Amino acid sequence: MDIKLKDLIEGKRSVILERWFDAIIETYPTDATGFLKKKQDRFANPVGHAISKGTEGILEVLVGEKELTEDLPFLNDIIKVRAIQDFTPSKAISFVFLLKTVVRETLEKEIRQNQIYDALLRFESKIDDLALFAFNIYVKCREQIYELKTDELKRMTYTLLKKANLMYEIPVPEFEIKDPNCNT
Amino acid sequence: MAKVEKVKTPKPEELSNISYHPPATDWMDTPTEFKPGTYCWGAKEKDLITLGLPNPRQWSPADEDWKVPEGWETTILDGIAERLSKYRSFKVFMDICVRCGACADKCHFYIATGDPKNMPVLRAELLRSVYKKYFTKSGKFLGRLAGARELDMDVLKEWWSYFFQCTECRRCSVFCPYGIDQAEVTIIGRELLNLVGLNIDWISGPAAACYMKGNHLGLEPHAITGNIETMCDDIEEITGIRVNPTFNRKGAEILFVTPSGDFLGEPGIYTCMGYLMLFHELGLDYTWSTYASEGGNFGFFTSNDTAKRLNYKIYAEAKRLGVKYIIGGECGHMWRVLNQYMDTWHGPADFLEVPVSPITGTRFENAKSTKMIHISEFTADLIKHNKLKLDPSRNDHLKVTYHDSCNPSRGMGLLEEPRYIIKSVCNNFYEMPENTIREKTFCCGSGSGLNASENMEQRMRGGFPRANAVRYVQEKHGVNMLANICAVDRAAFPALMDYWCPGVGVTGTTELLANALVMKGEIRRTLDIRLQDLPGKGGNE
Numbered sequence: 001m002d003i004k005l006k007d008l009i010e011g012k013r014s015v016i017l018e019r020w021f022d023a024i025i026e027t028y029p030t031d032a033t034g035f036l037k038k039k040q041d042r043f044a045n046p047v048g049h050a051i052s053k054g055t056e057g058i059l060e061v062l063v064g065e066k067e068l069t070e071d072l073p074f075l076n077d078i079i080k081v082r083a084i085q086d087f088t089p090s091k092a093i094s095f096v097f098l099l100k101t102v103v104r105e106t107l108e109k110e111i112r113q114n115q116i117y118d119a120l121l122r123f124e125s126k127i128d129d130l131a132l133f134a135f136n137i138y139v140k141c142r143e144q145i146y147e148l149k150t151d152e153l154k155r156m157t158y159t160l161l162k163k164a165n166l167m168y169e170i171p172v173p174e175f176e177i178k179d180p181n182c183n184t
Numbered sequence: 185m186a187k188v189e190k191v192k193t194p195k196p197e198e199l200s201n202i203s204y205h206p207p208a209t210d211w212m213d214t215p216t217e218f219k220p221g222t223y224c225w226g227a228k229e230k231d232l233i234t235l236g237l238p239n240p241r242q243w244s245p246a247d248e249d250w251k252v253p254e255g256w257e258t259t260i261l262d263g264i265a266e267r268l269s270k271y272r273s274f275k276v277f278m279d280i281c282v283r284c285g286a287c288a289d290k291c292h293f294y295i296a297t298g299d300p301k302n303m304p305v306l307r308a309e310l311l312r313s314v315y316k317k318y319f320t321k322s323g324k325f326l327g328r329l330a331g332a333r334e335l336d337m338d339v340l341k342e343w344w345s346y347f348f349q350c351t352e353c354r355r356c357s358v359f360c361p362y363g364i365d366q367a368e369v370t371i372i373g374r375e376l377l378n379l380v381g382l383n384i385d386w387i388s389g390p391a392a393a394c395y396m397k398g399n400h401l402g403l404e405p406h407a408i409t410g411n412i413e414t415m416c417d418d419i420e421e422i423t424g425i426r427v428n429p430t431f432n433r434k435g436a437e438i439l440f441v442t443p444s445g446d447f448l449g450e451p452g453i454y455t456c457m458g459y460l461m462l463f464h465e466l467g468l469d470y471t472w473s474t475y476a477s478e479g480g481n482f483g484f485f486t487s488n489d490t491a492k493r494l495n496y497k498i499y500a501e502a503k504r505l506g507v508k509y510i511i512g513g514e515c516g517h518m519w520r521v522l523n524q525y526m527d528t529w530h531g532p533a534d535f536l537e538v539p540v541s542p543i544t545g546t547r548f549e550n551a552k553s554t555k556m557i558h559i560s561e562f563t564a565d566l567i568k569h570n571k572l573k574l575d576p577s578r579n580d581h582l583k584v585t586y587h588d589s590c591n592p593s594r595g596m597g598l599l600e601e602p603r604y605i606i607k608s609v610c611n612n613f614y615e616m617p618e619n620t621i622r623e624k625t626f627c628c629g630s631g632s633g634l635n636a637s638e639n640m641e642q643r644m645r646g647g648f649p650r651a652n653a654v655r656y657v658q659e660k661h662g663v664n665m666l667a668n669i670c671a672v673d674r675a676a677f678p679a680l681m682d683y684w685c686p687g688v689g690v691t692g693t694t695e696l697l698a699n700a701l702v703m704k705g706e707i708r709r710t711l712d713i714r715l716q717d718l719p720g721k722g723g724n725e
């Protein structure tokens with residue numbers, strides 16, 4: 001990555017992270033009280049914690065030298081949370097793109113003064129790549145929710161399946177699984 | 185206005201075209217949405233008929249028309265009036281909240297969503313606003329200025345949505361300076377909904393099955409005995425010992441009742457095998473019942489009357505069999521019902537005796553009226569008196585943490601016994617952080633009948649604060665097993681762990697005990713209770 005831009009970003013790292021975090025929290029339409037913004041306790045506010053830790057990790061990877069891959073635990077952590085939070089798929093991963101705006105706005109003057117638009121563009125396309133990975137992770141999370149239902153049904157009927165020697169042969173139904181008789 | 189939103193796949197151009205500043209609206213003006221994955225299916229006609237509950241019909245929460253009966257407003261308002269006069273607590277809870285906000289951020293559903301209507305204070309306000317309008321002077325005259333509002337169909341739908349997004353876990357009440365118990369408000373809210381036929385399938389189905397067959401799963405006697413026989417076969421394979429339980433045996437000293445989830449599902453059956461092994465080893469004079477074959481009580485999530493009816497069979501069976509007292513298995517809400525309601529409904533059980541452990545002689549004075557004790561109390565007492573031979577090294581491959589199930593911890597104060605058992609049978613035990621355990625424990629997110637599968641997304645949300653703490657000990661100490669004493673936990677946690685903390689298994693406490701229990705005359709153990717090779721014990725690992 002361009003040294004100049006990297007220095008600029010690192011110089012304003014905490015401002016960028018703060019603004020990015022705030023912009024992400026604003027995607028929660030219902031959080032009128034600002035609860036999710038409170039970061040003091042990771043157990044009292046796990047969503048805020050996942051986002052603040054996640055954004056730190058992601059920014060580090062983006063300005064670092066390492067190749068981007070899908071195996072980004074921080075990205076994974078944020079998306080896992082957003083995949084179950086009532087967002088449309090686009091909104092769920094929109095937080096990645098927010099970083100573009102935040103960087104542009106925060107470093108507007110510096111970028112103009114140093115004429116490093118090319119570097120900025122390259123940085124932004126790296127964010128685009130990240131967004132594609134983010135989308136893959138999102139889809140995996142959503143698929144997993146369906147698998148959880150199938151697996152749960154198998155566990156619930158374990159004894160019956162075992163008796164019938166069916167344990168490894170149950171077809172995976174394509175429809176919503178629902179058996180009101182399976183309960184505890 | 186309630187509306188249903190389908191999940192859309194985004195178009196590429198949508199990705200760059202997102203509004204980041206959605207308007208915040210006053211909660212009274214924010215419509216309730218029913219998105220797939222976040223609500224449970226409506227109660228079935230046949231089940232409401234079985235239970236004799238109002239307004240049986242086919243309906244779906246996704247439909248615009250919920251087919252509530254003509255004049256439903258009067259039914260609900262009369263229902264509120266009746267409960268205000270019947271339950272002093274309800275009246276007090278409606279009147280005394282000072283909106284201090286201490287409870288606001290203590291609910292797992294709120295913590296995971298940031299949705300203000302999931303704040304306990306606002307959840308209560310959904311009902312309180314209607315109470316104000318029709319039952320207080322200020323509300324009648326000042327209306328919205330006094331936080332009052334009319335009861336209409338949108339309000340009813342909102343109640344349904346949010347009272348079935350509360351797991352009645354009572355975490356919020358721990359923090360309320362006035363002791364307002366939102367779980368009680370939810371219980372009443374659900375009762376009111378029930379008056380016009382608005383329950384969920386996952387609750388009314390099991391309740392109906394229990395009413396007809398004695399257990400939530402609808403297992404008939406031969407299925408219960410058959411499943412337990414299968415467990416006995418497995419126990420024989422593991423230990424070389426044939427366990428011979430009895431069923432419906434008159435004159436036994438003790439009746440044992442456990443949630444029916446332990447008869448069928450995984451990992452519940454391993455806990456059940458644990459009970460069988462423990463009782464055999466003690467030579468306990470006890471019996472199972474194929475009639476009172478359910479410790480849990482999904483009627484409790486419907487109405488007080490339904491809960492009471494379903495609960496009665498436990499005493500009826502104890503009387504029929506002529507036992508001296510009852511031991512109950514590992515379950516959550518079962519113990520809230522037994523500890524806080526059974527005595528009022530059907531007690532004192534004078535035909536039974538105060539439980540005395542035949543092994544240690546301990547007299548369980550705490551159960552002197554109900555005559556029913558928890559398996560963890562019973563077991564912890566045995567260990568305390570050195571009555572069990574244990575080899576905790578058999579659990580050395582496990583790093584265990586313990587989840588305080590909401591009801592036994594907050595509903596009956598059972599905090600030490602399960603920990604004492606686990607520490608006696610496992611060498612590696614790690615607590616989760618202080619503000620997530622004991623009285624402050626986070627709910628599994630699936631309690632109070634919300635452990636259906638169609639609402640999986642909602643369950644993953646509600647369970648996130650719990651899972652987040654498990655993940656912490658997983659990362660810090662390598663924890664790979666989550667122990668509990670609740671059948672809903674055992675059913676619901678595996679999915680939660682798979683999503684948030686892959687690699688963490690789920691177990692009942694008695695399963696851990698059974699693994700460590702050295703039985704008289706047993707073969708050298710190479711298998712654990714799940715018939716897996718025991719690491720380091722000469723299995724084929």
Ligand code: SF4
Pocket residue numbers: 290291292293302303304307349350351352353354355356357366367370627
């Ligand atoms: S009882 Fe539990 S689920 Fe219900 S509002 Fe309180 S904390 Fe939330």
Ligand code: SF4
Pocket residue numbers: 280281282283284285286287288304305359360361362363364
């Ligand atoms: S803590 Fe109690 S008094 Fe305070 S807002 Fe919550 S319910 Fe009301």
